[in-house]
Every structure is written in structure tokens, then in C-alpha cells.
Amino acid sequence: MSLQARDLRVGYDRRTVIDGLDLDVVEGGITALIGPNACGKSTLLGALARLLPTRGGHVLLDGHDVHRLPTREVARRLGVLPQQPVAPEGITVAELVHRGRHPHQGLLGLRSEADDEVVAQAMVRTGVAELADRPVDELSGGQRQRAWIALALAQQTPLLLLDEPTSYLDVAHQLEVLDLLVDLNRDHGTTVVMVLHDLNHAARYASTVVAVKDGAVAACGPPREVVTAELVRAVFGVPARVLIDPDTGAPLVLARGRHDLPPAPGRGGTTPDAGREAWQEVPVRGPDARPAGLLTTSRAGASARTDTKDDR
Amino acid sequence: MTALGTAPQVADVVAAMRTQRAHRTRVTVRTAALVLGAALVATLLAVTLGGSVRVSPLDVAAALAGRADGLTRFVVMETRLPRAFVALLAGLAFGVAGSLYQRIVVNPLATPDVIGVSAGAGAGAVLVLTVLGTGGVSVQAGAVVGAVLAVGVVMVLGSRPGEGTYRLVLVGIGVAAGLSSVTAYLLTRTDEMTGARATRWLVGSLNAASWSDVRVLTLSVALGLVALALVGPHLAAVRLGDRVATGLGTRVLHVRVAVLLLGAALAAVAVSVTGAVGFVALVAGPVALRLVPGSGPLLAGVVGAALLAGADLVAQTAPVISPVPTGVVTALVGAPVLFHLLLRRRSVS
Numbered sequence: 001m002s003l004q005a006r007d008l009r010v011g012y013d014r015r016t017v018i019d020g021l022d023l024d025v026v027e028g029g030i031t032a033l034i035g036p037n038a039c040g041k042s043t044l045l046g047a048l049a050r051l052l053p054t055r056g057g058h059v060l061l062d063g064h065d066v067h068r069l070p071t072r073e074v075a076r077r078l079g080v081l082p083q084q085p086v087a088p089e090g091i092t093v094a095e096l097v098h099r100g101r102h103p104h105q106g107l108l109g110l111r112s113e114a115d116d117e118v119v120a121q122a123m124v125r126t127g128v129a130e131l132a133d134r135p136v137d138e139l140s141g142g143q144r145q146r147a148w149i150a151l152a153l154a155q156q157t158p159l160l161l162l163d164e165p166t167s168y169l170d171v172a173h174q175l176e177v178l179d180l181l182v183d184l185n186r187d188h189g190t191t192v193v194m195v196l197h198d199l200n201h202a203a204r205y206a207s208t209v210v211a212v213k214d215g216a217v218a219a220c221g222p223p224r225e226v227v228t229a230e231l232v233r234a235v236f237g238v239p240a241r242v243l244i245d246p247d248t249g250a251p252l253v254l255a256r257g258r259h260d261l262p263p264a265p266g267r268g269g270t271t272p273d274a275g276r277e278a279w280q281e282v283p284v285r286g287p288d289a290r291p292a293g294l295l296t297t298s299r300a301g302a303s304a305r306t307d308t309k310d311d312r
Numbered sequence: 313m314t315a316l317g318t319a320p321q322v323a324d325v326v327a328a329m330r331t332q333r334a335h336r337t338r339v340t341v342r343t344a345a346l347v348l349g350a351a352l353v354a355t356l357l358a359v360t361l362g363g364s365v366r367v368s369p370l371d372v373a374a375a376l377a378g379r380a381d382g383l384t385r386f387v388v389m390e391t392r393l394p395r396a397f398v399a400l401l402a403g404l405a406f407g408v409a410g411s412l413y414q415r416i417v418v419n420p421l422a423t424p425d426v427i428g429v430s431a432g433a434g435a436g437a438v439l440v441l442t443v444l445g446t447g448g449v450s451v452q453a454g455a456v457v458g459a460v461l462a463v464g465v466v467m468v469l470g471s472r473p474g475e476g477t478y479r480l481v482l483v484g485i486g487v488a489a490g491l492s493s494v495t496a497y498l499l500t501r502t503d504e505m506t507g508a509r510a511t512r513w514l515v516g517s518l519n520a521a522s523w524s525d526v527r528v529l530t531l532s533v534a535l536g537l538v539a540l541a542l543v544g545p546h547l548a549a550v551r552l553g554d555r556v557a558t559g560l561g562t563r564v565l566h567v568r569v570a571v572l573l574l575g576a577a578l579a580a581v582a583v584s585v586t587g588a589v590g591f592v593a594l595v596a597g598p599v600a601l602r603l604v605p606g607s608g609p610l611l612a613g614v615v616g617a618a619l620l621a622g623a624d625l626v627a628q629t630a631p632v633i634s635p636v637p638t639g640v641v642t643a644l645v646g647a648p649v650l651f652h653l654l655l656r657r658r659s660v661s
Binding site: 046049050051070071072073074075076078079080081082085086087088090091092094095096099100102103105107108109116117119120121123124129132133135151155 | 321322323325326328329330332333415418541542544545546548549551552553555556558559560561562563601605606
């Protein structure tokens with residue numbers, strides 16, 4: 001199941017977001033699309049999933065233009081979970097997940113025995129089986145997101161595209177979702193493409209990282225080659241220090257804000273609290289004339305996450 | 313992703329899902345049966361008590377069997393029974409049409425009466441009444457043509473891919489206002505008698521119901537229900553949002569047009585027979601959802617039938633005010649519901 005973009009051009013109204021992009025999604029891999037807000041990574045995902053009309057070029061699914069294939073046919077090969085979908089009022093989790101069977105059902109949408117099995121499996125895998133009878137709009141953000149992922153699983157496609165599947169989840173649920181995607185990838189050979197905001201998650205879970213900037217691919221390759229301090233600076237405009245995670249061996253990005261100490265060796269030991277007080281009192285410190293060095297809790301350390309929402 | 317603790321077995325989940333589904337089906341069928349029972353009781357009461365001639369249930373049975381005297385037979389067979397059937401069928405059509413619109417536009421206020429269908433039917437009918445000066449079937453035809461044209465305009469101006477349905481509602485309200493002013497203009501230009509006839513039609517009255525109306529409605533409702541069965545699964549997908557629905561292999565624009573046309577056709581045929589009986593389309597869907605959460609357009613149709621049958625009973629038999637046009641009664645019931653929906657919506661958003 002191959003998915004490729006060839007000279008892809010996509011835009012909204014008068015604005016062209018992506019202009020002549022080429023991409024080969026690695027079959028059987030996990031690809032993470034990263035990039036700053038409004039860089040076009042969500043647009044790219046939407047275009048790959050034929051949710052957006054293209055202005056030029058092609059998206060090829062197994063070598064065929066995705067817009068020329070029957071859309072139902074595409075839906076049996078390629079599943080997509082957009083950002084923050086909204087469930088209709090009152091629909092239960094089981095009913096929502098059942099909708100994932102839509103491309104497999106006949107004229108009248110009658111459910112088969114096999115449909116029930118697939119839906120149950122999807123709910124068990126995502127841990128929402130206990131919530132099957134609950135209305136989706138009464139669930140917590142994490143439960144809701146897992147219910148939607150269950151819908152995508154029930155679609156049983158060899159290709160799965162997800163736009164920020166971990167948004168609005170706490171760290172445990174983020175890891176659960178990512179682990180689930182790795183399981184799918186390993187057990188069923190599902191090719192996964194996802195937009196991620198957390199660089200460290202991308203570095204750790206993806207086999208291929210695609211960095212997108214200004215609607216073009218800035219870098220593409222294995223995390224160790226792509227996720228570097230130079231790339232973070234070039235793509236996000238943020239200085240960073242990239243270490244090797246001692247446990248996983250994946251690159252670990254420590255992005256630095258304006259109030260952080262510049263990335264330099266041998267400067268450990270500053271506690272955040274001491275720094276905060278210093279920041280109140282001392283406007284300038286050190287020869288580099290930067291504002292008082294401190295580690296603000298919000299932008300320091302491992303939280304290389306930028307804000308989500310409205311990302312095109 | 314196994315949850316903390318013991319993960320339930322797939323087989324158990326399947327069994328639980330089926331039990332729950334069977335339970336829901338039972339609840340829906342039971343509720344539908346109760347509502348339908350209420351509708352039939354209202355119908356029977358209207359047949360026996362409505363109008364100036366009292367007829368006992370025994371007389372009705374005798375008339376049906378063809379053994380009643382001439383007057384009773386005429387009253388029952390030629391005026392009251394067709395009127396009762398028209399109330400049930402038109403109510404069903406209104407209920408289904410309103411529920412379809414509320415679902416596809418994702419807004420409880422977006423019913424055919426709000427987004428221009430009824431206004432189009434009214435303008436078409438009044439145009440026929442005042443300019444052509446004819447009546448009967450040509451008025452119905454004018455109403456249907458007006459309604460379909462109105463929906464066409466609303467769809468062309470109101471639906472742009474990716475913009476959702478907000479625009480559709482606004483354009484619909486605008487079109488409805490424009491058409492109402494056309495109707496008002498036509499009414500000012502006509503003589504008093506025609507004006508009174510047209511006004512009576514606009515308010516909505518089941519007085520002139522005949523068996524040919526019943527036949528038209530039966531055929532339309534039957535065709536409409538077949539179309540509903542075909543479009544239903546796609547509508548369910550579209551309700552998940554344009555992007556999810558596209559991802560599931562649904563042609564969102566096609567489904568939206570199909571559903572809007574189906575709802576417009578049902579509402580237009582019903583309006584062409586009963587006149588612009590308002591609010592049934594608006595009220596039936598929310599009432600059905602209140603009775604059985606997650607229920608579909610079919611139950612809304614049954615509720616619509618019961619509402620119109622009940623409203624017609626009140627219109628014919630209520631003390632002091634009767635007989636009044638049925639549309640007056642539905643408006644009296646519907647206006648508070650409209651307020652309720654408006655206020656609830658505000659508190660939600």
C-alpha cells in the first residue's frame with residue numbers, strides 16, 4: 001500500500017499553502033510530520049487523505065490518483081482521523097465506532113456479525129469497551145479521542161493517517177495512543193502517518209520524520225538524521241540542544257526559550273526557583289547581554305511542544 | 313492499548329453490544345407504538361367529534377362497512393376520513409422532513425419552515441391563486457414548484473465546500489424573508505375574496521382534504537421512506553463532519569444535496585395539501601429525540617403524525633375557538649417549543 005505525493009499543490013482561497021511538494025510515505029513505517037504552526041503539515045495530511053482538493057500534482061495511492069479512485073475504495077485502504085472531530089449529539093461510543101464500518105457496508109448500511117467483531121476489537125484495543133453505551137459528548141477529552149481512534153481502527157485500513165492524535169491527552173494517554181499505533185504497525189503492518197507537535201514523541205515513535213516548513217519538506221529521514229539542533233533552529237527558529245535519550249537511543253530535544261541559558265556545556269545546577277527570583281531582580285547578566293538566565297517552567301526542558309489548533 | 317486492570321474479552325463486548333442494541337430497538341418500537349396509538353386515538357376522536365355532525369364510533373364502523381345512512385356515510389367517508397388520513401400522512405412527512413434538515417444542517421432551527429421551503433411553497437401557491445386565479449391541483453403544483461425552487465436557490469447560494477452549514481441557514485432565512493415579501497405583495501394586489509382564500513391557505517387548513525390528497529401523500533411518503541432508507545447510512549456518516557465523512561468514503565456534497573431535496577420534496581407535498589402548517593417539522597424531531605435519545609427520522613415522522621392529528625382534533629373540537637385553521641393550533645404549540653430550542657441553544661453555545 002504505497003502513498004506518494006508528486007508535485008503537490010494545495011491552498012485555501014487565494015493562499016497557496018503547499019507548492020510543488022514531493023513525498024514518498026515509507027510503506028510499513030511510521031511517519032511523523034513535524035513543523036511549526038501554519039507550516040502546512042495538516043494541509044499535507046489532509047491532501048494525502050484526499051480531504052482537500054488539490055490545485056496541481058497528484059496524490060498516488062498504489063500508483064493511482066487518489067481523486068480518481070472511487071472514494072469508497074480509497075476508504076477501504078486509507079483511514080484518516082482529522083483534528084478534533086465533533087460527534088453528533090447523543091451518539092454512543094459503540095455507534096460512533098460502528099460508523100468506521102461504513103466503507104465496508106452495503107447499500108442499506110446493514111451491520112453484519114463480522115462488523116460487530118471488528119467494532120468490539122477496536123474498542124477493546126483503545127480501552128473504550130467499558131464506555132460502549134455512553135454518549136460520546138459526555139466523555140473526557142482522552143476517552144473521546146480514543147473513541148475516535150477506535151472508529152479509525154474499525155475501518156481496518158492498511159494505511160492510517162492521523163492529525164495530532166495525541167492533542168489534549170495527558171502524558172499517560174499520549175503514550176498509550178502512540179504505543180497502540182506502534183502495535184498496529186508491528187502486528188498488522190499498518191503504515192502510519194501522523195502530525196505530531198511533540199518533537200520528542202516524533203523522534204521516539206516514528207521510523208521516518210518529515211519536517212515541514214513553509215509548505216515544503218525541509219528534511220526527511222530517520223529521526224537520528226533529521227532531529228538535530230540545526231534542524232530545530234532552521235524549522236522552528238528556536239535554539240535547542242539535542243541529546244541522545246539514554247534509555248531509548250532516540251534524539252531528545254531540549255528547546256530553549258528567550259529566558260533560558262544559551263545551550264552551552266557545563267552550566268547545570270540552576271534551579272528554576274532561583275532563576276525566577278533572579279529574573280525579577282536582575283535585568284541583564286553575563287557578557288552576552290541576554291535577559292536574566294533562568295529556566296522558566298513553561299518553555300524549558302523537554303516540553304518542545306508548541307501550541308496546536310488552527311494549524312494549516 | 314489495554315486499559316489498566318483486566319481487559320474485557322472481545323466476545324463479551326460483542327454480546328454486550330448486541331444486548332444493548334436489542335434493548336434500544338425494543339424501547340424505540342415501544343415508544344413508536346405508543347405515539348402511534350395516541351395518534352390513532354386522536355384520529356378516531358376527530359372522526360367522531362369533529363365538525364357539526366356528531367358521529368358515534370359505531371356509525372364510523374357502519375360507514376366503513378357500507379351500512380350507514382347517506383348523510384353519515386358522506387360525512388365519514390368523504391370528509392372526515394380523508395381529513396384524518398391527510399393529518400397523519402402530512403404530519404409524518406413534516407416530521408421526517410424536519411428531522412432530516414435538523415440532522416444535515418446540525419441545527420435544530422434549520423427546518424423546512426425556517427430555511428425557505430414553506431415560504432417558497434407559500435409564494436408559489438399564492439402566485440397561482442392570485443395571478444392565475446385557479447385553485448385545487450394547480451395550487452398544489454405551484455406550492456411544490458415554489459418549494460423546490462426555493463431550496464435550489466438556498467443550495468446554490470448557501471453551500472460551499474468546507475464552509476459547513478452555517479451559511480446555508482443564513483441564506484435560507486434570507487430567501488424565506490424575500491419570498492414572504494413576495495407573498496405579501498401578491499396579497500396586497502388582489503381582491504378581498506381571493507386574499508382571504510390565500511390567507512387561509514397560508515395559515516394552513518385541512519378543511520378541503522380529499523381522497524386524491526390522501527393518494528398523493530401516500531405515494532410521496534412511500535417513495536420518501538424508500539429514499540430515506542437509501543440515504544440514511546450516508547447521512548449518518550456525514551453527521552460526523554465533512555472531513556471524517558469524506559475519509560469514510562462518503563460524497564458529502566452529494567449526500568447533502570440529496571437529503572435537502574428529499575426533505576424539501578416531502579415538506580412541499582405536505583404543504584401543498586395542508587397549506588403552510590407551521591412548526592410540526594420543527595417540533596417533531598426534538599420531541600422524538602427527547603422520547604428516545606439517538607432515535608432517527610422515522611420516529612420523528614411518527615411524532616409528527618401524532619402532533620398534526622392532535623392539532624387537527626383540537627382545531628375542530630376545542631371549546632369556544634373551534635373551528636380554527638389547524639395551522640393556528642400548531643403555531644400555538646410550536647411557538648413555545650421554538651423559544652425553548654432558542655434558549656437552550658444559547659445556553660449550550
